[in-house]
Amino acid sequence: MSDTKTLSEAKSATAPHAHTAISTAGLLIALGIIYGDIGTSPLYVMKAIVPGIITADLVYGGISCVLWTLTLQTTVKYVLLTLNADNNGEGGIFSLYALVRRRGAWLSAVAIIGGAALLADGVITPPISVSSAIEGLERVYPGIQTVPIVIAIIVGLFLLQSFGTQIVGKAFGPVMFLWFSMLAILGIMGISQHPEILKAVNPYYAYNLLVNTPGGFWLLGAVFLCTTGAEALYSDLGHCGKGNIRISWMFVKTCLLLNYFGQGAWLVANEGQPLNGRNPFFELMPEWFLLIGIGIATMAAIIASQALITGSFTLVSEAIRLNMWPKVRLNYPTDVKGQLYVPSMNRLLLLGCIGVVLYFERSENMEAAYGLAITITMMMTTLLLSMWLRTKRVAGPLVLLFLVVYGGIEGSFLIANLIKFPHGGWVSVAISLCLIGVMYVWLRAYFIKRRLTEFVKIDPYMDALKELSDDDTVPKYATHLVFMSSAERQTEIESKIIYSIFQKRPKRADIYWFVHVDTTDEPYTMEYKVTELAPNDAFRVTFRLGFRVEQKINLYFRKVVEDLVRNKEVDITSRYESLSKQHVTGDFRFVVLEKFLSVENEFPLVEKLVMQAYFYLKQFIPSEDKYFGLDTSSVKIEKVPLVITPVRSVSLKRVY
Template identity: 60%
Template structure:
């Protein structure tokens, strides 16, 4: 995608774009009225101060955190049209500050951990409305059934489902606004909650004190997902549609507040009996079944957006060397639409585990929010360096970043109380993900540090002679090696060892292929370097971090274009086949590393490398990762020597 088309995407304002953003972007943040007020009130008696304080905190959180930080400021940090924490990291990587990888890995892992709790809490909150009709209904099997259905349809792509998303979400937000407005008409004094003083007062009068902010925070949990999905809809469409979404959300929150003030002194169980949720209590009895159906559909859409976001996140992590290679499928022709089977089924298992462990959405609230606030803090840190990179004045950056770090650390502290009540679940999941990403990245760095490169010029003569040495049996017409060397005039020593010593490999043409992963999402370019005419060529692919690595197909395309230009002759050099214009065979050689017994490594390096090799066994093989045909691939084992032992002194005796 060209930079011109990115500008078009972000400057274009269309009805279609606005509708799509409703369907894709706001699922998570849009379903928060289902559980936020319920979480703020808990089992305590309703008081005017608590209700107005809760609404005030929600109003200012949505204004400062979601609107100002994400919709106005962070959406400017697009990487060639794409958003999200890894896209932001790819941007600030240019600053060459190495430790920025830490907030990127922590933030990405926290966002993925959040993807395991959002579907259960959204779907459970919606389904629990059924208790109005049958108080003893067990909602757990229904929730699990819906989640299994949702994850099963992922393999077909969300294109078909996507057509229904936007109208349903438009209906959902309209319903939120109408329900809220009807209640506000009974008590408009609820608008006094706009005064931030009530928010301050909440911290003093609420039985949980300062820690009630953990419940308030739930109203903005979808802001990070909003930034991640920017590439689907465009900045302008998101900003304009947010005006409508925020208005509808606030109307609903204020409506719930007006209803609750009219029932001051009672608890939620005293008003609603089986349904202790102000979201459902503000509905008329006749409308309740319709409301539950619409809420369930909105919850499924919120879950869908997070699942799609998780696939995109893992794909980016793989391309940035944070995650082992896993199988990726492209169910539709839609740009950026992908399906990762292993992640899909792992997410489903995680979601089912969460439902079985917590059972009620009220219990899930304790685990929700702790991981995502970590992600928001990491985004703020990266955003700071993005603003510095963009040469924004320091007197603007410092107060802005300090204010957001203060807000987010306050939310983090308030959420800490959730740790023992279930927050540990998401933090354990996030820690496992951080461990995998850090191990994979460190192992790649260790491996890179101990890979020796040699100058191709030193081997040009011997390769040219080997190519015509008839005393050595021909190994292949075209011999292709994947190389990690960034420099065109260098190649790994192990490649030369493989060609000349492991078993001399005579070929008519030698090809070296290198893949450069760029800091931008969508780009597909290649460069061919002729090292020796009709003998040695190097092909460099330049791919965006969201592009699939289909080396087999891309290499064929390169060869086809080179043949059309008359740059290379790929017909077989065997006389009988050449006469009949038969294309020569292509053989790929891939190297697999193992730690040599001659390595003298530290305990830390040993742990990292051993974990790396375990993960490697579980991940996709190199040939599948590069999309190569197994029949034309030879995998060779190479020892990797870390910190070689010193020379062993020995005395020769007669």
């Protein structure tokens, strides 16, 4: 007997939002969720491009570079091209990897590097956004200590994560609409004072800065800050849909460019003067508006930080499903899609952000470190996207042209960003390398364990299983005994499970259940299949869950059993005579096999290092039953040895 069904009730909680269709509500939500990072870049970009004496070539060239970077990198590559590479409506580097991973094992390295760099550079986003906004207070209160205020805001933001952001999130859209409207109005006011700044639309000024101005090429590292949020824009595709993103981007880009040109106009009007720590963004504001503008900027920076935190949680959850990250605990504070909370990542991000604020102190110091790692992420996305284009049968010459053009653009940004390495860029690179190390170890260990796990045919053991179930001389272990199995074929089972049932301590039960979880390349698949191994004595349940679906195996298994009982395919009434008369349901007990490193091993050097690192990391994360969402009161964790390569010979000598 075989039955395949969909967990429709559970799926309704995780299905994509209806507002992915183009609508006013969808456009407003897109403003609140998608554009936090890229939307707050006017706070610090022009300040980074013009670090010393203001010159016309620097200003016109810088504005022109910003315009064409937003056009080529953000609009063409991400909004027009990359958004098409959606995985059932979901975006992001891991969703893109899931679409193309069958085309080569080497693509896992590309995804790991890109994902780790995105997480690492994200540690700097909340500090630089909030610091840039709060430092505006210095125009009103000279000498004010901004570091404690910035840390207080960041700590408060991270402490709120465990409660979910459903209520606050509803205000994100209107606040960001107000923010972008303010950007546009301030920009228009600035342009009206010096309309000649509009000449910067001509790409010649960008060319002149990069080629003819001494040191101009290296300013690309500062220019790149205007597009760092493009990768986050793609990652949040599933929240709003590509239609809403594309339409709202026209409004957002217009507001951003108006503000950049307005700042450029103010800078040109002050040509020949040093900035001396002044921020062109706040210089556009009238004195009476400063506190209001700083308040709006701070709210926008908080929203940008919130979007980054939520994106990091989503990134980690996807990495877990793809076996690239330890199976840490995931919480879902509300029923709203995207409301995911990862306690361990929340703590790491908080400590990282506080460390960045204390180390760099000022936003201009953070500018010197920001952007290096995200450039690598964008290059990895370009590689994965080129593979996706090949799966769509796009002509080879066009794919090659895409690789050459964007490889050249992003390669130039990377080279220009390398000068940031000694000035703080090493921080994000060091964090990236640590995260890459964790992801590599976890994925490599997964394949090592899978290769060395011994599977056996389950059919030859069915008769023995039924005899054990009927053997009254063996104390009953549970009415229903549920084993979590990693066997992908429904005809097989781990030899360790057979050992656990028959030898370690005979486990007599009325019904044996073997549960396997298969993670699909689609984000929201929720299906299950039931196979009857022995009539009313043994069943296998295979769950097919998308890589963005939470692992509530206890809940899902209960739903499966209810369906089977309703269809009269199984009787879960206790088989104890006294309890059977009362129609009492039997108890369920889960068994999870947890591997440990056996001392009986001879390792190849690389596998030895990988597995030692794997088991070292495993000490700091909860056991797998918590990840699977199992009720801890009914779970038994059994330790089983993992033997990589048995010791071939032992030099023992018998003496008399």
